[in-house]
Amino acid sequence: MRLGIPIKDHKISPSNTATKFVIVTLQDGKITKTEEYTTKNDLLTKVDFFITPHPEDVLDFVNMGTKPLITPHEDMDIGAIVNAFLFKELYSYDGL
Numbered sequence: 574m575r576l577g578i579p580i581k582d583h584k585i586s587p588s589n590t591a592t593k594f595v596i597v598t599l600q601d602g603k604i605t606k607t608e609e610y611t612t613k614n615d616l617l618t619k620v621d622f623f624i625t626p627h628p629e630d631v632l633d634f635v636n637m638g639t640k641p642l643i644t645p646h647e648d649m650d651i652g653a654i655v656n657a658f659l660f661k662e663l664y665s666y667d668g669l
Contacts, residue, residue, distance in 0.1 A: 574599045577620035577639070578654060579613065585626045585649050588613045596620055597651060602659055607651070624654055628666060641666045 575598050579591030586592075594616050598606040610616060614633070616623065623634045624642045626649075631641040642663040644654060657663050 575620045575622075576655070576658060577616040577623040577634075578651065579625065580651070583650055585624065585644055585647065585654060587626060587629055589629075595651065597655060599655065599659075604651075604655060622658070624658070624663060631666065 575596050578595045579586050579588045580595050581590055581592045594610045594613055596608045597604055617637055620639055622640050622642055626644050626647040634641055
């Protein structure tokens with residue numbers, strides 16, 4: 574399972590203000606690898622889920638079969654996002 578997350582100052586960020594984009598690979602509920610990229614488009618074909626702090630344009634991800642999710646809080650770090658994902662505490666985009 575691969576999660577794509579826009580990051581700024583070690584916290585999730587909207588894509589338009591993110592300073593990096595991270596792919597977190599999970600296996601058996603544990604982080605096995607993290608990779609950093611410079612643009613949102615670098616993640617397009619590489620992630621199963623794209624996670625944002627609030628709704629934004631994710632149509633390119635949806636078209637590639639990626640499911641967009643929203644965090645319950647805007648100040649979450651990678652560990653908190655992974656926990657929220659594992660415990661199904663992330664929200665689906667409405668209408669997609």
